[in-house]
Amino acid sequence: MNLIETKGVHHAYETPMGPLPVLAGLDLAIPESSFCAVVGPSGCGKSTLTRLIAGLLIPDEGEVWLDGAQVKSPRKTVGMAFQNPVLLEWRTILENVILPLEIVAPGMPRKQRVDRAMELLDMVGLTGFENKRPSELSGGMRQRASLCRSIVHKPRVLIMDEPFGALDAFTREDLWQTMRDLRAAEPFTGVLITHDLRESVFLGDQVVVLSDRPARTQHVLDVTLPADRTLDILYTPEAGEMLHELRDQIRIAQNRNEAA
Amino acid sequence: MNTLKKVGVPIVSIVIFLLFWEGLVWINDWPKYKMAAPSDLPDAFWKFRWLFLEMGWQTLWRTVIGLVLAVLVGGALGMIMGLSQIFRGALYPLLVGFNAIPKATLVPVIALIFIGQHDFNTVLMAVMISFFPIAVSVSIGLSTLEPEYRDILRALGASRFTIFRKIALPKTLPEFFGALKVSVTLAFIGTNLVEIVSPHGRGLGALFKSGEINGNYPLMFAVLIALAILGIVLYYLVVIFEKIFAGWAERPQT
Numbered sequence: 012m013n014l015i016e017t018k019g020v021h022h023a024y025e026t027p028m029g030p031l032p033v034l035a036g037l038d039l040a041i042p043e044s045s046f047c048a049v050v051g052p053s054g055c056g057k058s059t060l061t062r063l064i065a066g067l068l069i070p071d072e073g074e075v076w077l078d079g080a081q082v083k084s085p086r087k088t089v090g091m092a093f094q095n096p097v098l099l100e101w102r103t104i105l106e107n108v109i110l111p112l113e114i115v116a117p118g119m120p121r122k123q124r125v126d127r128a129m130e131l132l133d134m135v136g137l138t139g140f141e142n143k144r145p146s147e148l149s150g151g152m153r154q155r156a157s158l159c160r161s162i163v164h165k166p167r168v169l170i171m172d173e174p175f176g177a178l179d180a181f182t183r184e185d186l187w188q189t190m191r192d193l194r195a196a197e198p199f200t201g202v203l204i205t206h207d208l209r210e211s212v213f214l215g216d217q218v219v220v221l222s223d224r225p226a227r228t229q230h231v232l233d234v235t236l237p238a239d240r241t242l243d244i245l246y247t248p249e250a251g252e253m254l255h256e257l258r259d260q261i262r263i264a265q266n267r268n269e270a271a
Numbered sequence: 272m273n274t275l276k277k278v279g280v281p282i283v284s285i286v287i288f289l290l291f292w293e294g295l296v297w298i299n300d301w302p303k304y305k306m307a308a309p310s311d312l313p314d315a316f317w318k319f320r321w322l323f324l325e326m327g328w329q330t331l332w333r334t335v336i337g338l339v340l341a342v343l344v345g346g347a348l349g350m351i352m353g354l355s356q357i358f359r360g361a362l363y364p365l366l367v368g369f370n371a372i373p374k375a376t377l378v379p380v381i382a383l384i385f386i387g388q389h390d391f392n393t394v395l396m397a398v399m400i401s402f403f404p405i406a407v408s409v410s411i412g413l414s415t416l417e418p419e420y421r422d423i424l425r426a427l428g429a430s431r432f433t434i435f436r437k438i439a440l441p442k443t444l445p446e447f448f449g450a451l452k453v454s455v456t457l458a459f460i461g462t463n464l465v466e467i468v469s470p471h472g473r474g475l476g477a478l479f480k481s482g483e484i485n486g487n488y489p490l491m492f493a494v495l496i497a498l499a500i501l502g503i504v505l506y507y508l509v510v511i512f513e514k515i516f517a518g519w520a521e522r523p524q525t
């Protein structure tokens with residue numbers, strides 16, 4: 012069964028120059044506990060897509076389904092992570108991670124909250140940093156903390172908008188592995204927006220290529236790699252073929268732009 | 272070593288300042304009715320010590336109450352303007368216009384409206400002169416909140432009030448305290464303005480005026496110094512509150 016589904020989603024923003032169509036016929040089908048990586052030209056509407064799935068935005072046309080119900084407003088079973096870790100400077104790392112629990116589970120005992128947060132911080136290698144302020148951490152560590160916060164309340168769906176986009180190449184690869192380990196330990200279904208094709212193949216079970224704005228689903232690639240991937244797998248011929256296929260699709264998406 | 276630096280540097284700078292002042296009076300050979308020297312001040316303080324205590328207290332409580340009200344009024348206006356674009360458009364020009372009016376011109380106006388209400392008038396002036404920076408800083412802090420900060424809670428279905436309490440409000444605190452430090456000084460100007468100008472005023476401003484009427488220059492300068500001391504005390508009180516509530520905004524010094 013598909014946990015996330017979008018059917019013929021159309022959306023336009025109101026701008027001073029009139030409506031700006033951003034999504035035009037976007038279809039996604041993401042099975043439970045799988046990972047869907049979304050790539051597409053810059054500015055094509057990827058962030059808009061994440062806001063639609065999260066229920067922060069209602070599409071002009073078409074439907075967004077989540078866990079068997081049509082999305083009409085935000086819901087507690089969703090976690091979000093952004094390119095910018097958006098940690099609250101006045102809270103320690105631990106208190107930052109706990110934040111969603113204060114909203115989603117106001118009655119949860121303090122000790123249970125702390126235990127849950129510490130468990131996640133341990134998984135991403137931040138044990139010992141729980142009492143530090145965000146400004147005392149490196150960019151990669153902040154993004155790890157942000158990931159912990161986005162899944163601390165055990166969401167059914169994790170929506171990530173280029174979470175590793177601002178990191179250097181080595182830190183990014185580190186975090187890919189962290190993400191893979193988190194996936195193995197926590198049961199969530201993921202939507203990962205990215206502009207890194209290798210990232211999409213390493214983390215995704217399917218990769219969706221969006222066309223240029225207004226975006227529609229241009230191509231869907233099923234990633235046929237084993238689940239327990241290591242970074243080396245990116246250098247196998249199978250992965251190379253997929254990367255080529257994606258590269259070609261991106262080129263098509265961009266060409267359409269030049270022609271128009 | 273560090274605390275020595277922290278306490279020592281300001282003390283040394285104050286001593287140098289007093290020496291410079293004393294030297295200036297001495298070199299120019301100014302008589303007491305032209306310019307008092309720091310060495311004249313202890314006498315003046317001692318002679319009028321009870322008046323200083325009483326008037327100082329008057330000025331202090333009025334200023335503090337004025338500040339508290341300015342925080343409430345300025346904070347409320349700032350929140351309204353920060354959260355609603357319509358109110359921002361409506362109130363901003365009014366506030367800027369009001370703030371541009373020299374407050375001295377308002378003294379006779381409020382004195383006529385609230386005849387004889389010296390305490391009330393003094394506090395009112397302190398509020399009117401000091402709420403503006405607070406209103407502006409709070410409104411800017413709230414209206415420039417990055418959407419992503421809102422979204423991390425909105426995506427969980429949190430109410431607007433929860434988002435305000437957990438994110439917007441704490442995030443605005445450093446700007447609020449920055450403005451409050453400016454407002455402290457302004458509030459003193461407000462109280463003293465009314466105290467000096469009112470015919471039967473009380474407080475340090477009134478003491479200053481009586482010094483002027485009696486040609487007692489050392490007393491006048493002593494009042495100024497007393498005001499400076501009160502200002503410093505209140506300012507550092509705000510700094511302490513800032514450390515407690517918004518200390519996280521302080522970058523570690525390098």
Ligand SMILES: Nc1ncnc2c1ncn2[C@@H]1O[C@H](COP(=O)(O)OP(=O)(O)OP(=O)(O)O)[C@@H](O)[C@H]1O
Binds near residue numbers: 052053055058224
């Ligand atoms: N609130 C808004 N009002 C008007 N236009 C908007 C709004 N948000 C986004 N847009 C426009 O919609 C288009 C798609 O934006 P979106 O952020 O979804 O793209 P994106 O694919 O995430 O871009 P990027 O690759 O740069 O992250 C852009 O042209 C953007 O300028």
Ligand SMILES: [Mg+2]
Binds near residue numbers: 057059172
């Ligand atoms: Mg984006």
